[in-house]
Amino acid sequence: MFDDVDPRSPTPLYEQIAARVRVAVASGDLAPGDSLPSVRALARQLRINPATVVQAYRDLAGDGFVDLRHGQGTFVQEVAQYVRDEEREAQATEIVRRAMQEAARRGLGADELARAFEREAGVKIRE
């Protein structure tokens, strides 16, 4: 789940880690009660500063996604449906933004992008 965090991205590593947990909780890949890797194990696996993992977990705890139980581990919390829905919406928006940026880079308009999306996704989005 965390294998593709990118240290070269300007997005801070703690944000990337927290985002992946949020996505997993929103999609149901992580269920309430599931435990996240220990700080030490994840820092080792990703070869990053353990403080970075701590920050990611603290952010998640602040948003109510996980519970930090000192000495026992970090556990996924029950998250209200509307929170999960909001998270999914934020993820979708981010993907669309990135696609739009890339399209602009290549000189493609929003309309062309919309047409391609309709073709590929089989979903009508324009009038």
Next chain:
Amino acid sequence: MNNALEIDGLGWRAGRFFELRDLRLRVPRGSIYGFLGPNGSGKTTTIRMLMGMMKPDHGRIRVLDMDVPRDMPRILARVGYVPERPHVYPALTVGEQMRYHASFFGKWDAGWARETMRRLELEPDRRISRMSKGETGKLLILLALSQRPDLLVLDEPTDGLDPVVRRDVLTAVLDYVGETNATVFISSHLVHELERICDWVGVLDRGRLVVELPMTQFKNGIKRIKVSGAPETPVDPPFTILSRQQTNGAGTETWIVRGWQDSMKQYFDGVGLDLRDVVDLDLEEGFVELLRSSRPGTPGGS
């Protein structure tokens, strides 16, 4: 204590050319601080000075709230140092070198040292003169960590080591930091390695610290942007333009800028310029562009 290391007004001159000029540096306690700079910029000199091995012409250095050089013995007891050139004796074995090292440090943890030595695949009977660069690199970090320091000062600890050994060394450091909240001051050319682990970055160029920022701020602040319709002299930009180059004949330029924030996109609308693209730079690209722009002969730039 807020800072594990504080340097103010450090100055030193050798001959006509080399100088440390008014160096000011702060390493927050508990951070992993990456000390970057081209060869010859003064990194090793700075490190030798904070370890009390060289005397500056002027300036003040405080390590863990103690004065260099006045409190040096107490400082050395709490600072783990990996120098650029190995400071171990070729005639000794690993075990002998460790016993020798241990005799200087009251907090030496022999049990931890033995276990870590095994994990790093070092043999106590191995003679240092026979060891490879990689084995020596691992020994140096083992020695520095076994004294249980509050501050690690690492001068190119993984330079010239193969990727497997580099990982072993960094893992040992990160594990130690995770357990103890020690501060790490690390200088290295392996920018991508530093990018993974450092939360602060300081860039030294020709004896002066040109940037000192939290890692994310530095990386987010340096961008490559594409602009159309730019005049000779842009009016009061809120960011610093490090360099400008023509991208194509149609009047599009590529700027490398520093101090960027997302809200600055509005500046372009305000002055009637077309902002075509904003591209992220990774640490190495940012570092290279920063230094390149400060060299004479850069097109445009400030």
